[in-house]
Amino acid sequence: MGIDCSKKDFAVTFSVCDAMHEVSHRGSRVFSNTRSGFNELKGWIIKHHNPSLPLICVIEATGVYHEDLVYYLYDNDYDVSVILPKRAKDFSKTMKVKRVTDKIASQYLAVMGLEKKLDIWQKPDPIFVRIKRLNREKERIQENITQLKNQLEAEQHSYYVDKGTVTRIKGTLNLLNKQRKEVIQQIKYIVDGNQELKGKIDKLCTIPGIGLLTACAVVGETDGFKDVRNQRQLVSYAGYDIMNHESGTSVKTKSRISKRGNKRIRKAMHMPALSAIRCNQHFKSLHQRITARTGIKMKGVVAVQRKLLVLLYTLWINDEVFDPEADKRMGSTWLPYELDLVRSC
Numbered sequence: 001m002g003i004d005c006s007k008k009d010f011a012v013t014f015s016v017c018d019a020m021h022e023v024s025h026r027g028s029r030v031f032s033n034t035r036s037g038f039n040e041l042k043g044w045i046i047k048h049h050n051p052s053l054p055l056i057c058v059i060e061a062t063g064v065y066h067e068d069l070v071y072y073l074y075d076n077d078y079d080v081s082v083i084l085p086k087r088a089k090d091f092s093k094t095m096k097v098k099r100v101t102d103k104i105a106s107q108y109l110a111v112m113g114l115e116k117k118l119d120i121w122q123k124p125d126p127i128f129v130r131i132k133r134l135n136r137e138k139e140r141i142q143e144n145i146t147q148l149k150n151q152l153e154a155e156q157h158s159y160y161v162d163k164g165t166v167t168r169i170k171g172t173l174n175l176l177n178k179q180r181k182e183v184i185q186q187i188k189y190i191v192d193g194n195q196e197l198k199g200k201i202d203k204l205c206t207i208p209g210i211g212l213l214t215a216c217a218v219v220g221e222t223d224g225f226k227d228v229r230n231q232r233q234l235v236s237y238a239g240y241d242i243m244n245h246e247s248g249t250s251v252k253t254k255s256r257i258s259k260r261g262n263k264r265i266r267k268a269m270h271m272p273a274l275s276a277i278r279c280n281q282h283f284k285s286l287h288q289r290i291t292a293r294t295g296i297k298m299k300g301v302v303a304v305q306r307k308l309l310v311l312l313y314t315l316w317i318n319d320e321v322f323d324p325e326a327d328k329r330m331g332s333t334w335l336p337y338e339l340d341l342v343r344s345c
Contacts, residue, residue, distance in 0.1 A: 001045070002109030003059045004102045005066040009033050011102035012041065014048045015110035023111050028103050033065065038072045045078075056081055056120075058113035060088045060105070074123055081118035083109065086260075091116075124223045127197065130190060132220030135213070138183045139264070145176045187216055199319075206322040207311055208283065209276030217268035218312055225317065231310050238265040240306045257302060269305040277304055282324065 004011045013028045027048055031037035049055050057073050057080045059066050073080050092108045152169045155161065191198050204215040228234045235241055239261030245253040276283040286307065287300035315322060
């Protein structure tokens with residue numbers, strides 16, 4: 001069942017695949033994106049679904065408008081797969097879709113569910129959802145603070161300074177700084193209120209450069225690493241995986257990170273990487289080695305970011321503290337990642 005959500009309603013297409021892998025659409029309908037619409041959808045599913053056959057509900061992620069429906073279907077024991085918009089768009093290109101409507105979008109989502117082996121969505125832990133949203137709120141507040149500081153700087157150095165404007169900007173800055181402190185205190189309160197989470201976060205903070213807010217940002221964005229199966233999947237999810245294009249002898253692009261993953265994780269890892277390079281000899285050596293090979297300092301910083309992220313995952317899974325000596329002994333395990341970064345050299 002393919003579902004294309006919008007703010008007010010969602011289009012649904014019910015499709016089946018026979019033994020010859022032929023797909024047929026058995027029905028389409030539009031429901032309101034409300035609780036009553038969800039109940040109507042449940043009755044419609046019962047009408048069309050053969051209980052002896054498995055059913056997967058494939059939903060394209062559309063901001064937050066799909067969330068209520070996803071939770072409703074999950075709570076009613078339906079298998080749900082949430083698809084990122086880019087992946088859905090790429091799949092639609094394989095079907096030679098010339099025009100896109102809500103109904104057509106729901107059709108190719110249904111076909112995608114029949115042809116591809118999709119991961120089943122799992123309900124996230126509420127505590128990680130709260131941490132993630134608070135961390136994102138903190139980021140938005142910080143962006144507004146930076147913007148207002150630039151405006152204040154420009155206003156104070158202009159020829160005609162309006163004191164009223166300066167006063168209002170400073171007042172807004174004071175309010176935003178107060179809100180930022182409140183959000184940070186709320187994050188700390190959530191962590192301190194859960195002893196198991198606090199113990200794991202404290203162990204993550206033993207890594208050089210990693211503090212409470214960085215650890216909470218990564219843990220919140222990954223839902224406590226619940227759906228992470230291995231290090232490479234985590235690296236890809238964060239957008240640190242390597243991309244390059246080679247074809248024959250004429251096409252050979254430089255290798256670079258894809259940046260197609262969660263940008264908030266990469267943003268959270270930037271300052272800790274700089275701190276680790278400055279304060280820890282092992283990370284400093286890694287940075288110097290990559291920089292010497294490539295001549296680009298930022299590649300060394302990215303290598304440290306990626307290593308820190310994998311370290312966070314490893315300590316979280318093993319419930320351990322950071323051991324510098326053990327990390328030195330495991331230095332060779334990071335070599336494939338380092339070589340990826342300098343493949344073009």
